[in-house]
Amino acid sequence: MKTVGIIGASGYSGEILVELLAGHPKAKLAVVASRTHAGKRVDSILSRLSGLTGDLEFTKANPKALAKEEVDIWFLALPHGVAAEYALPLVEAGRLVIDLSADFRLNSDETYTTYYGQKHPVAEWLQKVPYVLPEFTQPGWKKADLIACPGCYPTSILLPLLPLVREKLLTGEGIIVNALSGVSGAGKKESVFYSFCERTDSVLAYGLGQHRHLSEIEEQLGMAARQAVQVQFTPHLVPMMRGIASTIVAPFEGAVDEIYASWEKAYGKKQGIRLLPSGTAPDTRDVLGRNRADFSGYVDSRTGNLIITSAIDNLMKGASGQAVQIMNLRMGWPEFAGLV
Amino acid sequence: MKTVGIIGASGYSGEILVELLAGHPKAKLAVVASRTHAGKRVDSILSRLSGLTGDLEFTKANPKALAKEEVDIWFLALPHGVAAEYALPLVEAGRLVIDLSADFRLNSDETYTTYYGQKHPVAEWLQKVPYVLPEFTQPGWKKADLIACPGCYPTSILLPLLPLVREKLLTGEGIIVNALSGVSGAGKKESVFYSFCERTDSVLAYGLGQHRHLSEIEEQLGMAARQAVQVQFTPHLVPMMRGIASTIVAPFEGAVDEIYASWEKAYGKKQGIRLLPSGTAPDTRDVLGRNRADFSGYVDSRTGNLIITSAIDNLMKGASGQAVQIMNLRMGWPEFAGLV
Amino acid sequence: MKTVGIIGASGYSGEILVELLAGHPKAKLAVVASRTHAGKRVDSILSRLSGLTGDLEFTKANPKALAKEEVDIWFLALPHGVAAEYALPLVEAGRLVIDLSADFRLNSDETYTTYYGQKHPVAEWLQKVPYVLPEFTQPGWKKADLIACPGCYPTSILLPLLPLVREKLLTGEGIIVNALSGVSGAGKKESVFYSFCERTDSVLAYGLGQHRHLSEIEEQLGMAARQAVQVQFTPHLVPMMRGIASTIVAPFEGAVDEIYASWEKAYGKKQGIRLLPSGTAPDTRDVLGRNRADFSGYVDSRTGNLIITSAIDNLMKGASGQAVQIMNLRMGWPEFAGLV
Amino acid sequence: MKTVGIIGASGYSGEILVELLAGHPKAKLAVVASRTHAGKRVDSILSRLSGLTGDLEFTKANPKALAKEEVDIWFLALPHGVAAEYALPLVEAGRLVIDLSADFRLNSDETYTTYYGQKHPVAEWLQKVPYVLPEFTQPGWKKADLIACPGCYPTSILLPLLPLVREKLLTGEGIIVNALSGVSGAGKKESVFYSFCERTDSVLAYGLGQHRHLSEIEEQLGMAARQAVQVQFTPHLVPMMRGIASTIVAPFEGAVDEIYASWEKAYGKKQGIRLLPSGTAPDTRDVLGRNRADFSGYVDSRTGNLIITSAIDNLMKGASGQAVQIMNLRMGWPEFAGLV
Known part of the structure; x- marks a missing residue:
């Protein structure tokens, strides 16, 4: 003890x-x-x-x-x-x-x-x-x-991306991240902006191009990739208390199996990670109160992009x-x- | 009458x-x-x-x-x-x-x-x-x-994009759209999935790579651009009744003034459009009940991307x-x- | 003009x-x-x-x-x-x-x-x-x-009660009112208490026995009844922006038709009032954005009480x-x- | 095990x-x-x-x-x-x-x-x-x-009332209960009525005079009081997933200390009960995920009523x-x- x-x-x-x-x-x-x-x-x-x-x-x-x-x-x-x-x-x-x-x-x-x-x-x-x-x-x-x-956004973004950039499945170029956070991400605030009446029925992007978590995301990705990585990161506020959903798009010409193989190799049976089948997307509701990141990958062969969707409870994982x-x-x- | x-x-x-x-x-x-x-x-x-x-x-x-x-x-x-x-x-x-x-x-x-x-x-x-x-x-x-x-998603996405592809400010390549919709977008539904308890505290992506509105978005952009345009479109459900917020990322090396000039030229004093200053992002709350699209553009010179954020009331505009x-x-x- | x-x-x-x-x-x-x-x-x-x-x-x-x-x-x-x-x-x-x-x-x-x-x-x-x-x-x-x-609470409470106390259908004794208000009733507030994270998933009573609107409710009822009227009024905050639902219980031994007759006589075809059938209860959603009070009465013969349920949009009616x-x-x- | x-x-x-x-x-x-x-x-x-x-x-x-x-x-x-x-x-x-x-x-x-x-x-x-x-x-x-x-409503109502009727602090007459429940109380439902769009921004009473839980409430109160007890019970749906708040009004001429003494005697240091100070009201948010009922009592000497406010998580306690x-x-x- x-x-x-x-x-x-x-x-x-x-x-x-x-x-x-x-x-x-x-x-x-x-x-x-x-x-x-x-x-x-x-x-x-x-x-x-x-x-x-x-x-x-x-x-x-x-x-x-x-x-x-x-x-x-x-x-x-x-x-x-x-x-x-x-x-x-x-x-x-x-x-x-x-x-x-x-x-x-x-x-x-x-x-x-x-x-x-x-x-x-x-x-x-x-x-x-x-x-x-x-x-x-x-x-x-x-x-x-x-x-x-x-940080909360970085956890939801780095867990799926790190193995892929480390193994060069992704080049580290053209990574676009949109992330949606519940309001508790901003902390306990005395402000009209964070009041119930202003945040209910409201969705908006913020911190365009310069959210602080971006520094952490790029530094970690760069270290894993052993080269500088740039990310276009746009966070959004959504009307719920807890949860982050991140949607990551990156150019990828391979098969989705390679992505899953990389994740399996990196994470195997880790309790803090749940891989969802390709074509499905995680729901923030499913990670509420859980110390777990749920994510999945989908290769859009039409556009040549990998789409990763990821969800965590921002206050837990x-x-x-x-x-x-x-x-x-x-x-x-x-x-x-x-x-x- | x-x-x-x-x-x-x-x-x-x-x-x-x-x-x-x-x-x-x-x-x-x-x-x-x-x-x-x-x-x-x-x-x-x-x-x-x-x-x-x-x-x-x-x-x-x-x-x-x-x-x-x-x-x-x-x-x-x-x-x-x-x-x-x-x-x-x-x-x-x-x-x-x-x-x-x-x-x-x-x-x-x-x-x-x-x-x-x-x-x-x-x-x-x-x-x-x-x-x-x-x-x-x-x-x-x-x-x-x-x-x-x-459609609702297309309206929020096409209004800002159409003038830009028509004038070739955007090449039409590498357009990534993430859009967040209130639950009314799915209509009045008898289903557990759309029930209050399932949709509150929940955010998730859906229709990866194949949402029906994508066909409409690409066809219209292609006609304006006079060449095929491909879009990576990922819609999301968020816990509110009304409203759509779309975040569009596209490669752009120019100055943000060119973007605004194109919008001004296309839309001038149109009552259905409100341009917000670069660096700010529209809030779906501000278009509730209004027949108006609010949008803004931001050029991230670090990444070479234009970021457009757009909001409409899905049931109105x-x-x-x-x-x-x-x-x-x-x-x-x-x-x-x-x-x- | x-x-x-x-x-x-x-x-x-x-x-x-x-x-x-x-x-x-x-x-x-x-x-x-x-x-x-x-x-x-x-x-x-x-x-x-x-x-x-x-x-x-x-x-x-x-x-x-x-x-x-x-x-x-x-x-x-x-x-x-x-x-x-x-x-x-x-x-x-x-x-x-x-x-x-x-x-x-x-x-x-x-x-x-x-x-x-x-x-x-x-x-x-x-x-x-x-x-x-x-x-x-x-x-x-x-x-x-x-x-x-x-005031907002008084409007939702007085409109159904005033004709009844004026005509002595209710004695003015034993009136118990519970009212539920959306958060906008408190105004635009810089405070943790009124923040989104605190008010979502939260219901609570407040102002026990001493809400300011009580003075207005009792004074108006007293004037209509031509005698002092006491009300037990308990307001509650509920997690929505707009709307008030009031539930009023008062001893009543008569038939519900007498109640409706009194309302019909007082309000006839008034556009600002909608009487709902006995046994149903109004929904605040149905008065959103409308300058209208919806209400209904139900006589519980088992208990000898009249139950009035009433709904308004606190920012409109x-x-x-x-x-x-x-x-x-x-x-x-x-x-x-x-x-x- | x-x-x-x-x-x-x-x-x-x-x-x-x-x-x-x-x-x-x-x-x-x-x-x-x-x-x-x-x-x-x-x-x-x-x-x-x-x-x-x-x-x-x-x-x-x-x-x-x-x-x-x-x-x-x-x-x-x-x-x-x-x-x-x-x-x-x-x-x-x-x-x-x-x-x-x-x-x-x-x-x-x-x-x-x-x-x-x-x-x-x-x-x-x-x-x-x-x-x-x-x-x-x-x-x-x-x-x-x-x-x-x-049942869920009965738990929130009986815990504070049972000791009081058993000890004849309340006569069992004139008990008026208004209770507000989150939507999960209705179960997982395939229905338009329970859909997100219908239940958000909505508060309404239902089951006027005849909710099934009333039978259980009256039977238990009657057994504790050793005489028949009638309750006027009006449940309401409020836009949150979990939680019940009940507000109970009953004639009471004594001092609030007698009420608290009865509760202390009945419940002492029970972990499943939290007594809040008179004049405050419990918040459903504070019992989320907890197997606990929070309640308090307030004597309105002006009206001669005891007001009990009570909160539980309907899925837990x-x-x-x-x-x-x-x-x-x-x-x-x-x-x-x-x-x-």
């Missing part, structure tokens, strides 16, 4: 993380720190979790004080820019830190500056911290003390579920302990 | 058509025929329209009998395959027929057979019946007695509103009489 | 008011004043209305300056407490003022203080300003220069539609000019 | 039951029988559960054959009228049967006939089968071999979660084994 802590639990992925860790068979949730709710009972804010967190109260989110807590594993569910501040003192204190923010996802300092509009506070760390997609990343990461969890999966593997526990 | 009639008013676009025609300043809604509701009051079935249709009852949907009704203009809101049966007797009886179905949208008999899986019953008519996007189609159609209204607009123009009435 | 103006058009009922007045056959929308958007084009904020408001820009919301505008009729879509400030200078300048706020709905200064938590700024006006439910209120109000429009209906009647125009 | 089976798993509560039992620490899900899907893999139909049910296939739903299966505990998630057919052979074969249908909920044959419109097939069983609300029912039921699980809780208690396992 290890003790675990969460910093920044008042958002949607924080809530799911509390829920998963409170029910985890190998971990005991000992500390939940919050920058805004210190002193309140956790279940007074995360009301749905009542009964799961006992008398646990939010602790102050002071990096130095938290480094002294008897917590073996920390999860950071903080905004980018903030997470780095917390991560380093905890790592220095010998803790394992699993970061759900974007702060350590990129290798390139320059890319970080371009996409996040600020210098990285500890750029020298960027290359050291592994970015872990547990089904794909080579096992070397399992010794790291600070681990970057992928796209965030908190995957973070717990990473912890499980890092600790040598069953991969899906505490997960479904 | 002309008398108008509708055949097939029990679906969603039929309902909107009844609503628009019941309030039209130049047309009097005299007959509403239904294959299932004959003898019932119209507002007993279309309950929201109570008070708008007076005592009007559904008439039997008998093509020959309807041809004898004193109705100047008929709208067909019928499934494909069925509409053709009704259209010809009415045209032969000297009526103007505006068909919302897919029966006369294509020019090519062969394409019809491929996409609709059956021989066209009156293939010789296909080339004679104009397909009318009122903002784009050359005015020659205004003498036709049988007019095909575009994508169906019934556009049908009324076509009637207005055909009759020489103000283009937006009875429309907003 | 009269000129009309709106003060406070950035909320949801303001938007519908702009839409209705921009399309009104007898009124010309000349001024739209806003406390936050002065200087911007109306359709840059109310984007769905693009094309309907031409070049019209928001004017500054300065009461004195507005009183000098050449506007015949003003609509106030302002928060309570604010509306009174604007109303008096406009009335003094000889304008007709139709107030959608709660500022002049009550007769009793004391009740206002209790429910609104502040002294009324011009309490001496309270008794002079008529509260107008156009289907029920005696025609004396048609000379007033300042008119109070009913519950706010802006009814305000336009009031203008129409006050000006001697057709009651439903510009309305459906 | 006991083996468990489910008959009738293709609906929404069946799906949740499969999910809960597949992850249960003390029970092994051995058989899932279906009247329509025999021979198919369970996760080909319940796609969200992929990975949880291994290779398990639906078995034929033949009562006699199922009685021979080596299954210790059966759950029936069948329509009323059908469940009885299956229950008896299984009980006779010495199995424990937990029935989620309405077939054994009532004591009175006559009431069954009135509300269900048919003679009960084995009326002599009605009095023998315990109706179990695990937090309230006296422990005598723990020896039964056939147990009736309460209102159906499958409660059924698993019943199994746990019946088997002497931890009450919340496999539940949250």
